[in-house]
Every structure is written in C-alpha cells, then in structure tokens.
Amino acid sequence: MVRYTNVSVRQLDFPKGIDDALKVRIAVFVEEQKYTLESELDNHDEGSYHWAAYCDKENEDGSIEKNVPVGTIRMIPKPGNIAKLGRLAVLNTARGLYIGQLLVKELIDFCKKNDYHTIVLHSQYPRRGFYAKLGFVIEQGEEIFSEDGTPHIRMFMRNI
Numbered sequence: 001m002v003r004y005t006n007v008s009v010r011q012l013d014f015p016k017g018i019d020d021a022l023k024v025r026i027a028v029f030v031e032e033q034k035y036t037l038e039s040e041l042d043n044h045d046e047g048s049y050h051w052a053a054y055c056d057k058e059n060e061d062g063s064i065e066k067n068v069p070v071g072t073i074r075m076i077p078k079p080g081n082i083a084k085l086g087r088l089a090v091l092n093t094a095r096g097l098y099i100g101q102l103l104v105k106e107l108i109d110f111c112k113k114n115d116y117h118t119i120v121l122h123s124q125y126p127r128r129g130f131y132a133k134l135g136f137v138i139e140q141g142e143e144i145f146s147e148d149g150t151p152h153i154r155m156f157m158r159n160i
Helices: 016-032 099-113 125-133
Strands: 003-012 049-058 064-078 082-090 118-124 145-147 150-158
Touching (some): 003 016, 016 064, 016 082, 064 099, 082 099, 099 118, 118 125
Parallel strands (some): 082 118
Antiparallel strands (some): 003 049, 064 082, 118 150
C-alpha cells in the first residue's frame, strides 16, 4: 500500500508551473471519472490561480519519491471581486488525508487576502456535502443542472 507524508500546498505559476496540476486533473477527471480531455482543458487556466498539494510518497517497495503532486485546485477571478472555485481534484490513492480541505482552505485564505467577497463553485451533486462542511451553501432557488453530462449544483460562500 502507498503511504503519503509531509503534505504541503504551493501556488503555481502559469503556464509552465501548472504541469503538476494538469497531471492530477487528467488522472482524476479524465482517467478516473471519464470526462473528455477536451472538456478538462477548457481554456480557463490562463488568467486563473492554481495550487497543488504535494506529498512524499512511500511506495510498497520502501522507496520514497519526494514532492509528488497529489491534489490541485483552481480559482477563476470573476467581475465584482467574485472567485470561482473549480478543478478541485485529489488522486484516489491520497484521499482521506484531508488534502481537498487543505486546498479549499488555501483558496479561501487567498480570497480573503485579495479582497474577494464571494466564492462560487459548481459541485458535482453527490459531492456537495464536502463543500457544505467547509461553509459553502446552496442558496434558495438553485437547481441541479448538467455540466459535461454530470449533475451539478451551484454553491456559495459569501462575505468572506
């Protein structure tokens, strides 16, 4: 069994710096969840902010790989100091280590420090509870909609 230690989160530079984020996104969204590569590479990376979570990975043979990308998140700036959280992904072998929560909290802290007052996201409907635990809410009148063939719901964090 693979074991991860020494979790760290770093903001990435576009374009060269987001290669680690793209590796995680492709592994999770394309290979695991079966979205198309075209839908994953959606032309919103430029002009967005990106973070990746890294761990040291202890393999079954005892070897250790340092600074392996295991998670990522993206924030798209919107008019009126609104941030759109998206592309949160954690490798299936690294789930359960609270890496997703660390990434969301990093994005929230960034928004607070940079005068964003609202964060909006489109949650895959079955994963809405994850975001609710972090303070995001489904506002009255929001309905489930399809995004790339998957049910989603819009959620908000206001007055951050």
